[in-house]
Amino acid sequence: MRQEEINLQSLTDNKDISVGYSDNNIVIIDSIQKFAEINAAHVSMNAIVICTNGKVKAEMNGKQMELHKNQVAVIPQNVIITDPMVSPDFDLKAMFFTNHILQSFLREKMNVWNEIVYIQRQHITTMEDNDILFYTHFYDMLRLCIDKNNDNPFRTDVVQSLLRSAILALCGALKQKMPELHVTDDTNTANAHFQRFLTLLSNANVKYQTVAAYANELCLSPKYLSSICKKHSDKTANEWIREYVLEDIRYYIKQTSLSIQQVSDRMGFPNPSFFGKYVKEHFGMTPSQLRKKKDERIK
Secondary structure, three states: OOOEOOOOOHHHHOOOOOEEEEOOEEEEEEOOOOOOOEEEEEEOOOEEEEEEEEEEEEEEOOOOEEEEEEEEEEEEOEEEEEEEEEEEOOOEEEEEOOOHHHHHHHHHHHHHHHHHHOOOOOOOOOOHHHHHHHHHHHHHHHHHHHHHOOOOOOOHHHHHHHHHHHHHHHHHHHHOOOOOOOOOHHHHHHHHHHHHHHHHHHOOOOOOOOHHHHHHHOOOOOHHHHHHHHHHHHHOOHHHHHHHHHHHHHHHHOOOOHHHHHHHHHOOOOOHHHHHHHHHHHOOOOOOHHHHOOEEEOO
């Protein structure tokens, strides 16, 4: 079975979809005129999709899902979509975004997103009339910023600020609809442990720690913690830790005036030299180069 890759580049290169905005972390889709004739797709970015007309049926990681008009789908990164079937009048608006920008947008509220998509698996929600009105006005304002401010030096910052507000509002609305977790069997126990790990990781002042250190704080074995992480998210505990560490590094270096040594100390690295090697390994540049680098626009 041929599997298409849905990523930032493939979205911006696809002439069958209308891209309203894109930068190195975000792609906004205004409309999809022709659904790609594919059997399967690997979606490598996080996505929020609103069905504006018609409906679509597909399997997401083997689970049957159906999206109708005025419903929103929240999709985590690295899912497999198979056997899509769409109505002739199907259309959508969607935002695809990297994990980096999602972490940057949500920061301490990232645990809410993780609970929605990995614990509760609340992927599809029907929007009420007042929700539709809210996001319609929000989208209109976003379009004005995109269309009228091409030469504004802060265009990307303005667009991302609006998107951050929209994602926060959506996460808040979805959180209100989430049922309480009831730990009554082994499955729910694993859910609760995974949720506790994500909350602990999100709230930790020093995230650069071993899996064993986190497992010890949760009174779990490192092997068990890694297994439940893999089961719930297809990512290991180490990968989760690294994701959060890298985003904290990016935040402290690019968004604060802390010195490189202060960032190294705050992040829990043994010394600035080791910190520099870690940054170089994962970002391909030194901490000083990362601080100077500006996010480039694609479109």
